[in-house]
Amino acid sequence: MSWRTLLAAVTLGGLTVLALPAGPASAHATLVGSNPTADVVVDALPGEVVVTFTEPVRPVADKVRVIAPDGGRLDTGKVTARGADLVIPLRGNGPRGTYLVSYRVISADNHPISGGFAFSYGEVTATPTDDAGADVQTDPLVKHTMSAARWIGFLGLILLVGPALVLLTLWPARLPTTGPVRLALAGAGLVAVSALLELYLQIPYTSGGDLLDATTDGAGDVLGSTYGAAHLIRLAAVAAAVLLLRPVAGLRAGRLDQALLIGLSVVGAATWPLSGHPSASPVPALTVVADAAHLAAMAVWVGGLVMLFGFLLRHADHRELGVIMPVWSGWALLAVTVLVLAGTAQALVEIGTLGALTGTLYGRLVIVKVCLFAVILAAAAYARSVTNRNYPAATDDADEEVAGATVRRRLRIGVLVEIGVVVLVLGVTSVLVQTTPARSVEAAAGRPGRPVEVRVSSNLFQVVVDVSPARTGINTVHLYARKPDGSAPLKVVEWKATVALPSKEVEPITVPLVALTPDHASGQIAFPTAGTWDMRVTVRVDDINQATVTARIPVG
Structure with a gap:
């Protein structure tokens, strides 16, 4: 046993213990x-x-x-x-x-x-403000950069797993391994960069600061959390996998090397669900396993497609492809089956109802992802049909050369379409992991429903009215003031708001508001009945200037 194999085995053992799922929890506290x-x-x-x-x-x-x-x-x-x-x-x-x-x-x-x-x-006075305290609006640049970092991580996992798997099992011995190894190392580097970037971004994301607002105390809090532990495990798994790439590159990896590489891939893939929504679902054991299986199947399938398009369909001869393609076709079918089953299990837990599927941002993103996946399946079915019809092919050398060129062209078209749409799927997935799960939105509402966000403007300001869960009973109201063109926050001297339902002769009810920051106020109001309520918001921006706007709030 080489020192690389021994070190990877020790790393895998330690990471497996650290990556065991925690106890049940629910996501998005209210x-x-x-x-x-x-x-x-x-x-x-x-x-x-x-x-x-x-x-x-x-x-x-x-x-x-x-x-x-x-x-x-x-x-x-x-x-x-x-x-x-x-x-x-x-x-x-x-x-x-x-x-x-x-x-x-x-x-x-x-x-x-x-x-x-x-x-x-003792007595009621003007509510003080907390200029340096909690800011309920996460910096959009931080949130979008986190989604980009996730996308980089998914891409890196694909580029690492695909070449390693093909080199271990399907790579012709006569072909050089330099290209696939470089691709795998690039994938490992992307996973590492993504993990480090996510660790950094979690600091301002947690504190509510901007992109450069990272402190030592904040870093300590992040590294000491389950989120930090999962990302450190991912970095260690990637480092150990890189050590095993050398015997893989030489096409001399033993069974233990192969087992360790597979084990490191499983542990590494598990760090994504352990640091996100699946670990906090009502059934974490199911969602963590399903999400890890979903991610691993995606990496195997798409990583294999990249190897086919970039190397095997270019350099392997027709006879070699006659052996490789039927095997790959079976693997691809298995990976797709796992993707569908795992994705269905996740959707049932994270969404739960048809209303949540169509009535929440999380549900609508899942619909987009399913539609893109259908396009990928169509391209995969085309490639599988070409494979089944042409491998094994003619044995005559002349026929083989002509047939091989035609088949390669058709396969590369199908594979290219699959890869192109997968890039879009990864983008949707990166946004999805930053979006509140549909079950959490409905849990906050107590029953199927969704928050309402309305923008109303005057010549002095623009107000964003956010009402959640927009149902009968207690609701939370957030008001955000911005300049008339919506370009920047606007300092407010005084907030006032009432709600009324003229259609049912409900007179105006005062909404008690608390100014959390100069441009943001919050409060709670009980809607006694369903209907489209009129919320009148009065904003005073200085000693003499104020205006009133009306937002229509549908309450279920």
Whole structure:
């Protein structure tokens, strides 16, 4: 046994233990209550504020605050999480008036959740703002860059697994291995770059900062989380796999080398679901395995297609392809079967209902992915038909040369179409993993439904009205003020809002609002009945200028 094989075996053993799935959890925590409760007036300040969520959360450093009426902080800065409770100790006695509680926490699937509420001590006064506290809007550039990093990781996995698999099993001994090995090393490099980039981006994504807002404390929090552990495991798995590429490149990999390489691929693939939505689903054992199998089957299938298009259909002769193509065709069929079964299992868990499939962004992205997958299957069926008709082919050398050139051309067209559409599928998947699962959207609503976002404008401002879950009962309202052209946030001096349902003679109901940041306010309102409600929002931008706009909110 070589030292490379021994090192890879030790690495695989350690990574397997570290990558074991955690216990059950649910994704995307939602606020269910607090003590003191929102908008209550208490006779004495409590020693601590307790915020309760639907699942265990962990606080983001320095993003959980209690702001006193005079604008100072009353919290001690030592926030603790006790299961689903976020405990915020308070210091000393504060002045009478209204207090703002703002929070930013990380839910089980490593996505940030932000919000806030107010309570009063002794008397109600103007609600203070928290300019440096929780910002409920994640920087779009950070979010989009994270999707790009995921895409790079998926591409790298394909370029690593495809060449390694073909070199181990289907590569003709007479052909040089330099090209496939370079491709595999490039794939390993892309996976490593993607993992490092995702680790970095998780810091501002967690804290709510911009692309360059990374701190040492933030890095420590990310590396100490399950998200950080999964990415470190991925980096170690890639490093160990690279060590095994040398015997593979020499076409002298033994059975142990092959087993270790397959094992490292499985553990590495598992780090994607362990750091995302599947690990926090209602049935994590199923979704983690299904997502890992889905990813592995994709890497085998598409990686094999890349090898076919880039090398085998160019350099292998007709007789060699007569042996390779039937075997590859069987493997491709198995990979597609796994893709369909694993994808179906994930969809049933992550979506759940037909309404969620068509009524949420997550569901609509899945529909797009399925449509693209149907195009890939059509191209794959064409390639399989060509393979079955032409391999094995004629034995006459002249006939073989003519037939081989025609078959290669047809196969390369089919494979090129598959690869091209797969690139689009990877893009949709990269966005999908950053999107709230449909089950989480519906869980927040309590029944099938979806949040409503409406933009209304005046000559002074533009307001984005976000109401969730847009159903009867308690709803959370977020208001964001922007300049009239929507180009930048706008500072607001005072917010006011009411809701009414004229069609059922429901008079205006005041929406209690808390200014979380200069351009953002939040509150809760109970819709007593379904219908299309009129929300009138009054925004004062300075001492004399204000305007009122009306948003139509459909409530189910």
